[in-house]
Amino acid sequence: MFSAKQKTVQQHFKKGFAMCLCGLLLFSCDSFFKKKEEQGALARVGESYLYDEDIRPFMTDGMSKSDSASFVTNYINNWASKQLLLSKAKINLPEEKLAEFDNLVSEYRVDLYTRAYKEALVSQGADSLISTNQLEEFYEREKENFRLKERIAQLRFIEIPNNFLDKNEVIKRLKSFKEADVAYLDSIGVQFKKLHFNDSLWVKSSRIFEEIPPITPENQNKYLKKSQFFELEDANGVYLVKIEDVKDLNEIAPLSFVTPTIKQVLLSRRKIDYLRKLETEIIDEAIKDKEFEVYTKD
Structure with a gap:
């Protein structure tokens, strides 16, 4: 023991x-x-x-x-x-400033998550098709908001080297521009420095100045005229241009020119309406399932 x-x-x-x-x-x-x-x-x-x-x-x-x-x-x-x-900042910044930054970070995180989720829901649920009737109805209703800020033109043009041998043939074909002419021009297109054959497309004058430098804001009235053909030359090459149609500053823009803008506006409005409806449904469902309630003070 x-x-x-x-x-x-x-x-x-x-x-x-x-x-x-x-x-x-x-x-x-x-x-x-x-x-x-x-x-x-x-x-x-x-x-x-x-x-x-x-x-x-x-x-x-x-x-x-x-x-x-x-x-x-x-x-x-x-x-x-x-x-x-970061370590030094946490030590040396005032507590109220750190709290402010923490709140901002928290809010940004919430905004980032919710925005991504909303975008995913919209991409899955919102209709992205805009009919021709919807485009035309909006255009007719909002015509006055589509006045041009600059001249636009429908044109076709070719830039060829200064010493191009078959210039006259190219001019003839570009003026005529029938199916056989287009086929011919396409067949020798590798010899051109630039070409633009889509004369149904409306082009801003500012873009024309970039592509055809001899045309400038100062002399555009001389060249940008409906149904006009002209030849211009500078050190870079020879420009052969056929103007089909022109719309001037302050004229109402053609529907085809503003169609991308109208589509964007209509889709944006549709997206906003869809999100509003979605947010309402989410809140209603949460109230129904007793996941969300607001306390009132007597």
Whole structure:
């Protein structure tokens, strides 16, 4: 049998041994988690780690070893700089400023998620087809809002080198522009420096100035006239141009010219209406399922 003194010594020994064991376990766990965190890490700033998988998506397959090494080094340095600045900011900025930024980040996260979800719902549910009747009805109703801000023209033109040998034949074909003429011009099109045969398309005068430099805002009245053919030349080449039709500044734009704009407006309105309906349905459903309720104060 143990004496009272021996029992006391044993108890102290057991207590000390248990404390040592706990300490060793805590140390081991700490080492384990530390090793786990550091495993595969490329860099550390405080408690933040940068891993290979964080960088990998930004690297391209065609990178050489030296380029990859340089990219990784720069990425690590930039990451470390941001982490260190963030740490300093959290220490040195006023608490109210930090709280303000946290709220902004939280709001941005919510906006980002909800916007992406709404876009996904709209792309799945909203009708994206605009009929010819819808286009025409909107155009007739809103005609006054489609007055031209600049002259537009329907034209076809060719730019040929200054020393082109068959210029007269090209001029004749471009003026006639029957099926056989178009086939001929297409067959020698590789000899042209530029060509534009779609004379049903309305083109802004600003674009014409870019494509045919001898025509300028100052002399456009001379050249941009309905049913006119002309030949112009500069150091770059010879421009052969046939104007089919012209609409002047402040005239109402043709439907074909504003069709893309009308489609965008109608689709935007349809999207807004769809989202409003969707938000109403979501709230109604949440109220019905008792997921949403508003508390009123007496």
